[in-house]
Amino acid sequence: MNIFSFPSILAKDQVAHDRNAQQSLIQNLHCVTTDYYQYAMELLKEYKFFQLCTEQQQQMIAHHLKIQHYPAGHYIYTANQNCQNIAIILKGIIRTAWTSPEGKHHIYKFLPAGLLTNIVPTVTGQCFGHDHISHEPTVLASIPANIFLDILEKNTKVLYVIFQLICNRTHLHYSDSYYQATQPLAVRLARELIYLVDFFSFQLDSDIKIKIKLSQENLADLLNSSRKNINKELSLLAQQGIVKVRYHQIHILDLKRLRALISETDMNDHSIKTGTQC
Incomplete structure (x- = not known):
């Protein structure tokens, strides 16, 4: 007997259940x-x-x-x-x-x-x-x-x-x-992390968690660098107590010090950047 030709009552009930579930989902x-x-x-x-x-x-x-x-x-x-x-x-x-x-x-x-x-x-x-x-x-x-x-x-x-x-x-x-053309990777990484904090983060008790799950390869893509170099820069930031890096997750421990990494560059290059305004 071909069991697919004669569905059981259980199978009919399952079909009815699936239809009801689909209608509920819609x-x-x-x-x-x-x-x-x-x-x-x-x-x-x-x-x-x-x-x-x-x-x-x-x-x-x-x-x-x-x-x-x-x-x-x-x-x-x-x-x-x-x-x-x-x-x-x-x-x-x-x-x-x-x-x-x-x-x-x-x-x-x-x-x-x-x-x-x-x-x-x-x-x-x-x-x-x-x-x-x-x-x-x-x-x-x-x-x-x-x-x-x-x-x-x-x-x-x-x-x-x-x-x-x-x-x-x-x-x-x-x-x-x-920034991509003129600044060292440390400054570019700090700038990218601040962007992620501004738009994709939430405050915890003692730090700021970036919501996006990011691999070091993802950051390498964003900054046109290599995974090895990103790992090196993140390790330096971690040693300074500025960030904490877990698997695909970044926590900002000291946002003020992170901003300080790019504030001097921002001030020095203000005249150059404002010259690009449309």
């Missing part, structure tokens, strides 16, 4: 999505560009706003893919990266929750330059590119605010490039 996801939609609308109200939209433009955004859920490690966008929307990171972390011709995965930057992203590829009509991967379970709110571009075309106040935002980010990019 209902729960719908509720969660509704909650995230409401959260996205509240978050939008804090963005200056949204505040400067007309009431009709705000309603247009609200009508077309979509919530998207991604599991950890999911490719949200891929390099050379056309951009279809402006995105707001509601929850989670996105890592931007690219894959070399040899197949090596290089991390470029971690993007925090609350960030408005995809502006440049939307405005220029160009493809993504990096892969965008959910580093952990991530939720995005997306605005269709054509809606966003139509608002920019018709609302000069919104256009100016977005222009300012792009200029500020360009300035930060120039600053990153300057």
